[in-house]
């Protein structure tokens with residue numbers, strides 16, 4: 001039974017594309033059943049559509065507020081019988097009630113080794129802090145931003161001559177591999193949350 005998964009995006013969707021590609025393997029435990037964007041002009045939306053995936057835009061601008069916007073997203077998630085959500089460059093903060101409803105079934109990818117560098121502009125901040133190792137994290141989403149039990153992480157060595165752009169590029173390559181691995185672990189039921197930490201079982 002492949003778990004029906006929605007990917008929520010706001011922009012270019014390179015992580016989305018990596019998940020779609022990984023889920024093409026017949027033994028991948030998740031199927032990408034919906035791509036949802038809060039921006040109708042997100043380039044990733046057109047890409048998902050041409051890959052034959054159901055897409056929808058929930059344009060945040062036409063809603064009176066966050067509750068109405070999220071209610072609309074929830075209806076689409078229900079219609080498509082979604083079981084898991086992957087946030088992939090989704091640039092809208094979700095309410096605690098939405099996140100709690102999906103607790104344990106909603107993942108995010110963040111471009112740093114959490115808990116270091118929560119928030120935006122992670123690559124520039126990592127360079128400014130002089131870290132020698134940087135990377136990305138897939139974690140379960142909690143109401144608190146960029147917090148939540150960590151599922152998987154991948155590291156890259158920081159180079160002397162790195163700029164935020166060169167570092168971002170190497171981290172992004174890792175993100176594409178890591179997100180598919182993490183989704184596979186979660187979708188196959190091998191990840192348990194215990195005391196705000198994950199336990200990963202291998203059978």
Ligand code: GRF
Pocket residue numbers: 009011012013014015016088089090109110111136172175
């Ligand atoms: C990625 O760096 C991801 O870690 C962050 O937003 C960016 C999205 O990129 N959350 P893309 O849209 O997946 O290409």
